[in-house]
Each structure stands twice: as structure tokens, then as C-alpha cells.
Amino acid sequence: MPFSFLKNLSLKFWQRRESVVLALYLWRWLLISALVGAIGGSASALFLVLLDAVTEYREADPWIIWFLPAGGFLVGWLYHTWGTTSAAGNNLLIQEIQKPTRHLLPWVMAPLVLGCTLITHLVGGSAGREGTAAQMGGALADQLTKLLRLRPRDRRTLLICGVSAGFASVFGTPLAGTVFALEFSTIGKIRYQALVPALLAAIIADGVATAWGVEHTLYPTIEVPALTVWKFGATLLAGICFALAARIFSWASHNMAAFFQKQVLYAPLRPALGGGLLLVCILLLGTTKYIGLGIPTIVAAFETPLPPYDFLIKIALTALTLGCCFKGGEVTPLFFIGATLGNALSPWLPLPMELLVGMGFVAVFAGAANTPLACTLMAIELFGAPSGVYAALACVVAYLFSGHTGIYGSQIIGNSKNPFSMRETGQRLSERK
Numbered sequence: 001m002p003f004s005f006l007k008n009l010s011l012k013f014w015q016r017r018e019s020v021v022l023a024l025y026l027w028r029w030l031l032i033s034a035l036v037g038a039i040g041g042s043a044s045a046l047f048l049v050l051l052d053a054v055t056e057y058r059e060a061d062p063w064i065i066w067f068l069p070a071g072g073f074l075v076g077w078l079y080h081t082w083g084t085t086s087a088a089g090n091n092l093l094i095q096e097i098q099k100p101t102r103h104l105l106p107w108v109m110a111p112l113v114l115g116c117t118l119i120t121h122l123v124g125g126s127a128g129r130e131g132t133a134a135q136m137g138g139a140l141a142d143q144l145t146k147l148l149r150l151r152p153r154d155r156r157t158l159l160i161c162g163v164s165a166g167f168a169s170v171f172g173t174p175l176a177g178t179v180f181a182l183e184f185s186t187i188g189k190i191r192y193q194a195l196v197p198a199l200l201a202a203i204i205a206d207g208v209a210t211a212w213g214v215e216h217t218l219y220p221t222i223e224v225p226a227l228t229v230w231k232f233g234a235t236l237l238a239g240i241c242f243a244l245a246a247r248i249f250s251w252a253s254h255n256m257a258a259f260f261q262k263q264v265l266y267a268p269l270r271p272a273l274g275g276g277l278l279l280v281c282i283l284l285l286g287t288t289k290y291i292g293l294g295i296p297t298i299v300a301a302f303e304t305p306l307p308p309y310d311f312l313i314k315i316a317l318t319a320l321t322l323g324c325c326f327k328g329g330e331v332t333p334l335f336f337i338g339a340t341l342g343n344a345l346s347p348w349l350p351l352p353m354e355l356l357v358g359m360g361f362v363a364v365f366a367g368a369a370n371t372p373l374a375c376t377l378m379a380i381e382l383f384g385a386p387s388g389v390y391a392a393l394a395c396v397v398a399y400l401f402s403g404h405t406g407i408y409g410s411q412i413i414g415n416s417k418n419p420f421s422m423r424e425t426g427q428r429l430s431e432r433k
Helices: 002-060 062-082 090-098 109-123 130-142 144-148 152-171 174-183 192-211 229-263 269-285 295-301 310-323 331-345 353-369 372-383 385-401 419-424
Strands: none
Touching: 002 062, 002 109, 002 130, 002 144, 002 152, 002 192, 062 109, 062 269, 090 130, 090 152, 109 130, 130 144, 130 152, 130 331, 144 152, 152 174, 152 192, 174 192, 174 372, 229 269, 229 310, 229 331, 229 353, 229 385, 269 310, 295 331, 310 331, 331 353, 353 372, 353 385, 372 385
């Protein structure tokens, strides 16, 4: 009897102690995440306002694309002079999340990627914005490490919060931003220990960006048909097509980067020469619809049939832009590629056009970034909950059929996508032969 009483008393004590510890943990990370969210959301708001300004200027005065070589040289020179350690971008973030070192991300990473992304968009490069927001969020958040005297495992969580805040605030998708930050560093594994801080940072960052007056692109709420056997099969087939597009984009981007690094030894000349090639391509195409973010074309893909080759041109121009070392993200171009590919598939598959466009929008991104859960949540946040089942099927199939490839070479294969490639577990994508 006394033993039972003491056992119950001890159990209650430890339960209360655990509750206190968890409460302290929550309040601690609420304060840290609020700080990271405020910084990341404000940085994204500034970035989006400036990005809209340079995009409007370029569209009003398209002659600015003649400065593509000069803009490329300026971007290359800035990184060659001040950003050598920052040049790896998202891959550097991934490496620090995987194995935190004693060296903080350089603070100059944030203004450098901000300024150089704006230059890229001003002169007509084909790039996105997610990479910029994630790098700004991660670099600015990391500066808090010494100030708050965080340990290495806490620094990893802080970096994840920075990525989550940047991604969520730049797209207006806090749930997708949270899971993307947890999912993108290691294929097949999610860092659940950072779930609460990342979610808090994402929600706060999105709210801060909105409070600054930032408006995100509104996409249609997709009405979905009942899931039948034929529609199920068509969705799987579409997912395979989206996976192939993701593989082509990843292959083209990495090979273009390798070509310029091998053939052009002086770094500032790489984007200068690439800018010249990009200018020639734009002039030959006779249109500027494929440069910049391409948001008008993405929106149009939901409404009307587009040329079936749009996604291939966007792949080529984006691979050239980023491969020659202009700065910007890959995600919005992947949205463009997926949306226009879905549009092109609509005459051939028994699914509504806007549903295929929405599925492609997220699934190509899922296959290229190896983040199927984040992309499924993004579809729900952007297109409505009813699209979730179709989006999930497309994203998971695209993730599987994209294989061990992706836009982030520093990603580690935590769990193989299939039992035939188990020996690749633990490798970085860049190390695969």
C-alpha cells in the first residue's frame, strides 16, 4: 500500500513537472518565433513591394531587357566580391539545418539575394521569389543565434523557423510554409521537433506581411468532380507527366550550372554571357510572357487553352537564368511549368482543365523539391479543400516518379523512395552518379 501510494505520488509529480516544462518550451518558442516571424514577414513584405515595382517598370518599358548582360555582370560581380560564402543559397541553408556548424550564415546574404533578385527581374530574367524569401528569412533569423545564446539543436530549429516564415509570407500559405521548412532538407523525413516553432513563425510572418499591406495573387477555388476509377487513373497519369517535367527541369538546371562553371572561369562573366543568350532567346521568341514570374500566364492557364509548348520554353529560360548564376527562386517558375503543362494535358485527360492546372501547379513543385506534403497543403490553401484529394494524388505520384533528383543538390536521401534504391540512403542528391 505505501509503495503504491509513493508510486502514484511520484507519477503525478513528474506529470506536473512535464506540463511545466512543456509550457515553458511553448512560451520560449512563441517569443522566438514571434521575433523571427516579424523579421521574416517584414523582409518578405519589402521584397514583394519592390518586386512588384521592378516588374511593373519592366512591363511598361520592355527596352530594359537590353541590359540583361550588364545586369548579369553586376549580379555576378556583387556575389564574387561580397557573397562567395552566400552563393550556395538554399543549399547552404539545407546544409546548416542538416548539421549546424559554429559559423552563422553571413548577414550579407539577405541584402545580397534581395538586391540581386530585383536586378534579375528588372532586366528580364526568368526566376522566382521563394529562394529569396527563404534565404532572407534564414539568414536574418540566424543572426539571433548569438544574441539569444542558442545551442546547435536550437539553431537548427531557428533556421527552420526562418525558412518557414519566409516561405509562408511570400506566398500567403502558412501551413505549406511550415511543412516545407520541415520537409525540404531531407528526403523522406520530417523534422517534427521543430513543428510548433515553425508553425508559430509561419502564422506570425504571414500576418505581419499582410499587416504591411501585401496582397497575394488570388487563384480560383477549384470545383472538383467525384472521384471515379477513370478519374483516379487520369490523375495518376497526370502525376507521372508532372514528375517528368520536374526531372527535366532539375536536369536542365544542374547541367546548365555545371556548363557555365566549367566553361567560364571568371564568375561575373557567367551571368553576363548567360544574359546575352537569354536576350537573344527573348528576341527570337518575340514575347516577354516567359520572363519574370509569369503570374499572368499562370492565371490565364486556369481560364483558357494555351500553347502546349509554354512549359518547355519556361523550363529552358529558367534553367538558363539560374544556371548562369542570376538570382531568384525556382518555385514560381515551377508553378508556371506545372500550370501550363496541366493546361496542355486537358484535351487528353478526362479531368476539368482548371483542376489539371491546379494539380500541375503544385505537383511539379512537389517532384522537383521533394516536398509532397507541403505542396498538398499549398493546393488546399490556394484552391480550396475539395481539391486536396486530387492534389495529394498528383503530388505523391510526382514525388515518387521524380526519383532521387531535385532542384536542391544538398538534400540528403533520408528514406529511399523505393526499395530498389535503398543503397542510396544517406547520400546527397549532388553525390549521386
